[in-house]
Structure formats: C-alpha cells, structure tokens
Amino acid sequence: MTIRLFIQKAFSLAKWLIIPGQYDELDPNDIITRRKRKTRYVILGASILFALMTVAAILLQDSGVDAPISNDIAVALVLNLNLILLVVMALLVVRNIVKLYFERRGGIAGSRFQTKLVIAFLAMTLIPSALMFAVASELISDTVDKWINSQIEQTLQESLQVAESLYRDSENKTTARAMYISRLVEKRGLASKRHRGKLSVILKQKISEYGMDMIQVYDADFELISQAVKYPSSGVISFDLKAHSEMLAKAALGEAVSKVEERGESNLAISVIPTPPNLKSGQVKGVVVVIKLVSQELIEKVHSIVNAFQDYKQLTLKKEIIKASYQVTLTLVTLVVVFSAIWFGFYIAKGITVPLKKLSEATEAVAKGNLDVRVDIPVKNDEVGRLITAFNNMTLDLKNFKEQIERSNKELSESNTELYHRGQYIEAVLENVGGVISIDKTGEITTINESAAGTFGVLRSKARGRNYKKIFESSHLSAIRKVIREMSDAGAKTIEREINMSVNGRRRTLKTSVSVLTDHNDQYMGMVFVFDDVTDLIAAQRTIAWREMARQIAHEIKNPLTPIQLNAQRMRRKYQQKAEDFPKVLDDATNIIIQEVDQLKTLVDRFSKFAKQSDTASLELKPEPNLMHDLIFEIVKLYKDTSPGVKLLTDLDPSIQLVNIDAEQIRRVIINLVENAMDALNGGGEITILTKADH
Secondary structure (H helix, E strand, O other), rough: OOOHHHHHHHHHHHHHHHHOOHHHOOOHHHHHHHHHHHHHHHHHHHHHHHHHHHHHHHHHHHHHHHHOOOHHHHHHHHHHHHHHHHHHHEEEEEEEEHHHHHHHHOOOOOHHHHHHHHHHHHHHHHHHHHHHHHHHHHHHHHHHHHHHHHHHHHHHHHHHHHHEEEEEHHHHHHHHHHHHHHHHHHHOOOOOOHHHHHHHHHHHHHHHHOOOEEEEEOOOOOOOEEEEOOOOOOOOOOOOHHHHHHHHHHOOOOOOEEEEEEEEEEEEEEEEEEEEOOOOOOOOOOEEEEEEEOHHHHHHHHHHHHHHHHHHHHHHHOHHHHHHHHHHHHHHHHHHHHHHHHHHHHHHHHHHHHHHHHHHHHHHHHHHHOOOOOOOOOOOOOHHHHHHHOOOOOOOHHHHHHHHHHHHHHHHHHHHHHHHHHHHHHHHHHOOOEEEEEEEEEEEEEEEEEEHHHOOOOOOHOOOOOHHHHHOOHHHHHHHHHHHHHHHHHHOEEEEEEEEEOOEEEEEEEEEEEEEEEEEOOOEEEEEEEEEOHHHHHHHHHHHHHHHHHHHHHHHHHHHHHHHHHHHHHHHHHHHHHHOHHHHHHHHHHHHHHHHHHHHHHHHHHEEEEEEHHHHHHHOOOOOEEEEHHHHHHEEEEEEEOOOEEEEEEEEOOOOOOOEEEEHHHHHHHHHHHHHEEEEHHHEEEEEOOOOOOO
C-alpha cells in the first residue's frame, strides 16, 4: 500500500510538472515564476531521491553475500523508487526537449542558438555516458554473476552440512553418555534410596569425566532423585523433564530422545534415555538426562553459515531483480548526466537568449506603437547589457519625440479646426451671396458655389479641379472672355460689367465683377468672378417702366380719340339730317380724323421702336420640338390673297422635320419678315420663304 501511494504521488508530481493548463487564470509573470519554482522543487526532490538510491545501491554493492537481502519488500521498494525516479527524470528531459522543439518551430528568438548549444553539450556528454553505461552495465552483470554461482552455492551447502554434523556429534555424544549412565544406574541399583548418596558422587565424577554440563536421574514416577551440574552457580543450565511433555512421553514408552534446544543465546544438546535403556512401555524404572552446552563460538559459526546459505538462496531467487535494480540505477545516473548537460546548456543559453527574447518582444511592441515598453532585466557590463541600455534609451527618446509630435499635431489640429470653421464660415457666406467662381493661374476651378453652379447649369462636384474652358459652354466663354479682355486692355485689377447670356434656354442678365488674385510678391495666382443675376430686377424695372409708359400712352391716345369720336358723331348726325353742308362737314371731319390717326400712328411707331429695343433683354424663349414647315404653311395661308400683286412662294428642305424652337416667337419673326417684304415690294413681286439644313 505504501509503495502504491508513493507511485501515485510521484505521477501526480510529474503531471504537475508537465501539464501547463492549471494556471490559465493567473498573470503570465506569475505563471512563469510558479513554473520555475515547481521545477526547482522537482529537481531538488529528484536529486535527494537520487542520492538516497545511490547510497542504497552502494551499500548493497559493498555488502556482497555477507549482508544478504532478506526482505522482499525492501528490494521491491528500492526498485520501484529507482523506476519512479527514472520516469521523473525522463519526463524532465523530454519536457525540455519538447519545449525547445516547439520554441524553435514557433520561431521564438534565441531558440536556434539555444538548440545548437544544447546539442553541443548533449554530444559532449552522450558519447562518454553511453560508453560508461555499456562498460558499467557489463561490470554489474559480471559482478552479480560472480556473487551468485554454483561454486559458492556448493561451498555454502558443504559448510551447512559441517555445521549440522557438529550438532549431530553433540547429540550423539550426549546420547552415548546417557546410555552408559543409564546402564550403570540399572546395573548397580543406584536408583534405590540407600544408594542415592553414591549416585550423586558418581554423577559428579561422570560430569567431570565426560565433559557434560548436567546429569539428572529420575525414578519410575519421573521424579528427580539426583543431579549433578558442572557450574551450579551460573544458572545457565536448568532442566525440568515434566516441562518437556513430548520428551517425557517418548521416554515413558522406552524410547531414547535427543535434541538441541535453544536457550537465549545458548544451545543445549539434551539426551533423555529410559532405565534400563531400550525397554518397552511399562517396564521403565527411571530416566537419565544428560545435557551438554554447545560452545558459543560454534553456535555463531553455525548461525552464520545457515544465514549465509539462506541469504544466498534469496540472492539466487532475486538475481535478475538485483541486476535490474543496478541497471536502473546506472540508467538513472546516465540520464542525470544527460539531463544535467541539457540543463546546463539551457542555463548557459538562457543568459544570452532571454535578453535577446526580451529585446525582440520589446522591439515588436515598439513597432506596434507601445513606447512605454522597457527591457527590465539585470544589465551586465557586456555587449548584451550595452545593447539593452541603448534600446531603453532609444525608446525613451522615441517616447519624448512622439509626445513632442503629438503636441505639435494637437496644435496643428487646433489650427486646422480653426481654419476649417473659418472656411465653413466663408463657405456659408459664399453660399448665401451671388455666384462666386475662383480659378487658379492654370485655369482650374478652385471654388464654385451653388448659386454660380445653378446659374451656369453645371455640377459643383464635376466643376472643381477642372479647367473652366471644359466646363462652360462656348457662349458663356465668349462673354467671360470679353470681360477679361476689357479688364486686360484697361490694365485694371477689378472690373464690373453686365453680360447677357442664355442659360438652359433662358436669357439671363448677370452683373459680373472680375478681380485678379495676387500673392504678397504681386505674382498672379488666379481670378475671382462674382456674378449677380439681375434678370428679375431688370424685368421688374422694365415692368414698372412699361406700366408708366402704358399710362402715358393711354393718356396720349385718349387725346386724339376724343376729336375722332366727336367728328364721327358729327358726320353721322349730319348724314342723318341730310344737311346741305354734309359734304363740307365730311371733308372737315375726315381731315381731322386723318390727322388724329396720323398722330396715333406716330405714337404707335414710337412705342414699337421702344419695344424692339427691349425685346432682346425681355424675350424669354420656350423651345420645344415643333414641325417648322407646318408653321410656315400656316403663315402662307394667312397671307394668301391679301396682296394680289405679291406672290408668296416656299422652298423647304425636306430633311428638316422636328426642330427644337419657340413656335410663337418664330411665328412673330416670320410674320415681321413677310410684312417688311410686302412693304418693300409696294404691291408687286415675289416673296420666297426658304429653309435649309446646316450639316
């Protein structure tokens, strides 16, 4: 049970050492510290066990056959302890090798150097250890075979036989002396009461003569009648026949009994002979007891021979176990040497690879932006120590530089924010004023607000960053170029003009201000155009002017209409009265009416001229697809037979079908052209309306 419990504890210890998942919730530094601590504990415990097992093995080896192993449990315990220690050490070696393999496979800094160093130490120890193991293993096998062979067994067997013969010789001597005394007692009748004094003297003589230590004589009732003791004061030898019931029973049957009896550290050769000897049951007249004390030296030698023979038998049975125990111990020593080489390689490499690993991890942290990282390991005055010191100084300088950059970035960000808000404010101002367009010195549009984009019918997103010549229509460009040319001819940096242009089919009047942009060195940087659409304002002003004109015209027309009406009424009245002066009244009235009509015609001509002057500014076109030739045919029908002397002809291009025009305005234009042509022909001639497609 103790061995099983020990094995369970050992495997629990190995599991505690190998399995790394028990500290997952702890801090990584605590995990490393605890693992190092438990590794030290395991190594310390294994070293202590190894020392104990080594001492046990040495004692066992030095003891030879003179100190036999008589306890099977002890042998099994030593063997199991060696095996357990062997497993633990093997796990340690495997753990370090596996750890090194995965570190190398994972590309951990220093793992390759560590591998080379460990392999070097392993190579330096593995070959000598293997040779030592082979030689020592053969020596162990030969030594155990020499301990346990047939010659030694035969010698021990013969020694045991000699010891047994010595005991038998002592028994035979006491038996012979007892037989002689028994015959003497029977022959002389010394057992009778009257000869007992003589019996006592004879017994004392025989003790001295035969070299016996005690002689007793019992009667037929097995009562002691006389005895003689060689050394009565020592108290070493005492015997009570009745206390030895087995010997008494055999003696009562007339049998001679002898044996060697142990008394503490001494042995007694006891012979019990009936009187007379060799009698049958019922004829025994007494018993003679002769006791011889076996010498202590002989006892010790016999015991030594017996124990040696028994131990040798056990050694013979445990020969292979002893070999295995020595082999396991030797294997353990070899593995300890190998493990020590690996551990020493790790220890040497650790002094180099650990700082390099820390430095590599810190470098990766710096690459990810963590400038607070430091390589906090004891720094030695060597190349690695100077490298770590330089790295820490570098990270500190980088941190200070980063903080300085962050402060500068913060100030720059605040400036950019202020500029952004200012730009937003300017943008808001620009969005709520008239159209604004700025171009740089290469002609690319840098600024255009919604008002300007809407005025020219372009998209802001497409206009910015492109040359203004590719954005605006040719009609717009001509108007803008005209203003720029006037400013250049005048040598001015700012000029204001009103320009008329068609935007999306609608006539617009723009009040335009153009300014040249220069830097502090008076170098040309571009131009700014500010457009203010005054079309509606001009239209409103024109409407007011027309309203005033209409009022004045109405007043002017009313003046001639009154005399016309009065003269017409006068003529009608005279005509109804059939007055004699009707012809004269008719002539006077018609002259007055003609004069007033001429005056009205003059007013109408003046109004028509004024209207023509403002048509170009007030005309609002509404183009849409129309059949141009149908419109011309309608006008031709309208003037048919109105002037018999004038022929109205057409010469129309059949390829012209739908045309995007304002039909009402085109109608007025054609009618005006026909009217003017008829006036020019004075009642005779031909008018041809001709259309032709311009491809």
